[in-house]
Amino acid sequence: MKDNVNGLKIGREDYKKVLYRYLTLLSIVINIIGAYLVLNLNLPVYLDSVGTILAAILMGPLVGAFVGLATHFSLGVFMGPAYFYFAVVNGVIGLITGYIFKKYDFNLKTIISASIAIALIASLMGNSISYIVFSGITGESVDILTKNLLELGFNLFTAVYISGFLSNFLDKLISFAAVFYIMGVIIAKFKMKEFKIFTK
Numbered sequence: 001m002k003d004n005v006n007g008l009k010i011g012r013e014d015y016k017k018v019l020y021r022y023l024t025l026l027s028i029v030i031n032i033i034g035a036y037l038v039l040n041l042n043l044p045v046y047l048d049s050v051g052t053i054l055a056a057i058l059m060g061p062l063v064g065a066f067v068g069l070a071t072h073f074s075l076g077v078f079m080g081p082a083y084f085y086f087a088v089v090n091g092v093i094g095l096i097t098g099y100i101f102k103k104y105d106f107n108l109k110t111i112i113s114a115s116i117a118i119a120l121i122a123s124l125m126g127n128s129i130s131y132i133v134f135s136g137i138t139g140e141s142v143d144i145l146t147k148n149l150l151e152l153g154f155n156l157f158t159a160v161y162i163s164g165f166l167s168n169f170l171d172k173l174i175s176f177a178a179v180f181y182i183m184g185v186i187i188a189k190f191k192m193k194e195f196k197i198f199t200k
Contacts, residue, residue, distance in 0.1 A: 020059055020063065023055065023058060023059065023186075024055060024059070024063060024067060026051070027051030027052065027054050027055040027067045028051055028067055028070050028071050028074065029051070030051035030054065030182070031047075031048045031049065031050060031051040031052060031067070031068075031071040032048075032071060032074060032075060032078075034046070034047030034048050034050050034051070035047065035048040035071075035075055035079065035083075036079070042144075044142055044145055044170070045142075045167055045170055045171035045174060046142075046168070047171065047174065047175065048071060048072070048075065048090065049068065049090050049094075049122075049171070049172075049175055050175045050178045050179060050182075051071065052064055052071065052090055052093050052094045053093070053172075053175050053176065053179050054179045054182055054183065055067040055094065056093075056094045056095075056097035056098035056101065057097060057098070057101045057106065057179065057183070058183070058186075060098045060102065061094060061095045061096075061097070061098025061099050061102065062095075063094075063098070064093075064094025064095060064097055064098040065091040065092070065094040065095045065098070066091075066094070067090075067094055068087070068090030068091040068093055068094040069087050069088075069090065069091040069094075071087075072084065072086055072087035072090050072091075073087055082134070085129050085133055086129060089125045089126045089129070092121065092122070092125060093118055093121075093122055096114075096117065096118055096121060097114065097118065100114045100117070101114070106180075111176045111180075112173075114172070114176070115169060115172035115173050115176060116169065118168075118172050119165055119168035119169035119171075119172050120165065120168075122168050122172075123161065123164035123167075123168040124161075126164055126168070127160050127161045127165075130160060130164070131156075131157065131160050135156075142163055142167045145163035145166065146160055147159075149162055149163055
């Protein structure tokens with residue numbers, strides 16, 4: 001009897017490892033698709049952390065951080081070296097998201113609070129990199145907002161940080177909405193009960 005129980009535990013652990021592996025790969029692919037869409041549609045957001053947030057909520061902060069880092073290293077190879085510089089930002093997004101939703105329920109209040117917190121930190125880090133390395137202009141569609149602010153009389157430093165925060169906040173709200181939908185598909189359609197997601 002004891003051997004049977006141990007066998008079931010091992011089988012469940014193996015299943016969980018395989019599940020995590022596929023979800024990790026799926027999360028990276030989602031990020032890459034998001035970045036590709038933004039680049040080609042000139043959207044004033046990023047969408048390269050949807051998968052990072054998904055992985056962090058479902059599998060924890062360390063997996064979320066790994067997905068964020070792996071995403072930008074992949075984007076750096078396939079879409080341009082500028083993405084390498086922002087890998088740490090996506091990694092930190094994964095860490096913060098994972099820790100927040102490890103402690104708090106997945107609901108509207110937490111999503112908005114998390115979006116503000118993550119947008120502040122991500123914009124501070126990303127804008128600092130953008131300002132120091134690229135003089136505030138990275139070649140992304142967000143630069144349009146920066147240029148508009150410059151035309152209104154803001155200095156470069158202020159324009160970069162304002163546009164960075166606004167685009168980051170909008171990006172995180174969209175990302176969490178996408179994650180909510182994706183989680184619904186994963187948990188309901190595929191009947192994966194490995195995750196405890198609170199939506200109250």
